[in-house]
Amino acid sequence: MENKTSILLAEDDINLGQLLQNFLRSKGFDVLLASNGKMAFERFNERDFDFCIFDVMMPEMDGFTLAKEVRELDKKIPILFLTAKAMENDKLEGFSIGADDYLTKPFSMEELLARMNAILRRVDSDKNEEGELFIGKIKYEPELRLLHLNGDTKKLTTKENQLLSLLVKNQNEILDRQAALRAIWGDDNYFNGRSMDVYIAKLRKALKDDENIEIMNVHGKGFKLIVKD
Amino acid sequence: MENKTSILLAEDDINLGQLLQNFLRSKGFDVLLASNGKMAFERFNERDFDFCIFDVMMPEMDGFTLAKEVRELDKKIPILFLTAKAMENDKLEGFSIGADDYLTKPFSMEELLARMNAILRRVDSDKNEEGELFIGKIKYEPELRLLHLNGDTKKLTTKENQLLSLLVKNQNEILDRQAALRAIWGDDNYFNGRSMDVYIAKLRKALKDDENIEIMNVHGKGFKLIVKD
DNA sequence: AGTCAGCGTTAAAAAAAGTTAAGCTCTCAA
């Protein structure tokens, strides 16, 4: 039984939001609907998602700002924008953030689905056919906070798991130090920073059995999980 | 014989409250009417409900605050708001809490029913066709405080049952430690916290026969009932 | 080359959670 693709949907128009949620659920997706950017970002920090659909115009936090924050924590997650106005600037700004596509309202449900599938098809998910996630030779189960390497299992603590999860989402790219601190510790002060360094050391130990894995520091920027193959 | 869907209805307008109660009862629902948010929350802590209908404007505790408290204890229960004013802010706040729908007064009874059915249809109840609740392979009867696994039956105590019930309502999500303490012990002081830890240990023992079930701790946050399948 | 903030690592301290059992308080039946 393969796991459902989970979608974070941020849409302030209740009717459209519900409509999309129902439609996507009927298509076998696991959908979480948030009615503004702020709430959506909170949810994003709480659990894992595979796909983002953000309305551009929203109260509290607009779709672009939301996307920017999300991108700091996950360089790879597909983001699709919904925009009411066929405004060129909007489109541009969206794509410069790293949007994967956009739809101008009104759009048909089927069109949305088609675009989503197109993105999902071309995005090389880190997961394999069985929906398993591997870091090099090490199997990683974020939900269960487990690492597996040839029969051996290591249980990660909450903080270890949160940090590794972020690193994996930014595999081979830089995970911004401050962004990670805000996401995991809620505050990027000095002490939390030192705490994070301790956890980086712990993770390096936990991953040292695969010599192709490296957590590299980028001075003054953050950390980068590198997996050679 | 299938069990009735139980509704917690919070409405301060006596006339409307009674009207709704009668209507919903005539439609085969089991309805409990509370005349303000505080009372509604007390009732919520006393027994199990399948559905919430909250008026937004209420004395003592408004519908949104009530919903927030309810959500801390049950991430999945459907909540439908009744709002007198067609005020955008109200709607937004409601949905950011995780409302499933809202109705603006005045509304027709039939419309309420239609919306409720729409929500109930799409909400994937944890219960199976026979209305039985399973945690992995273990059958759980909250009302009778019983656990069943291949012929074996285990009777839970009041506290064990309350705690397990909360965990089940938040299956695969974090049950907030403080919120659980306030709901079950009424106060989240140190000693009650230690007491809860003892009960977590008891529940882990009670559930250990199914190795796919795990009560995981999320340090400083709470507990998470994880069921693999 | 010198300085200094940023990072690496280890160890200690502190906080949170796990476990076991003793003790208290009810209830209910003898």
Next chain:
DNA sequence: TTGAGAGCTTAACTTTTTTTAACGCTGACT
């Protein structure tokens, strides 16, 4: 009336998780 048992709390001790501290190293900038 009483005492046995159930249920819950409290206590004591252990383990786990997280933070803080200490000291050494590194890279950027002067």
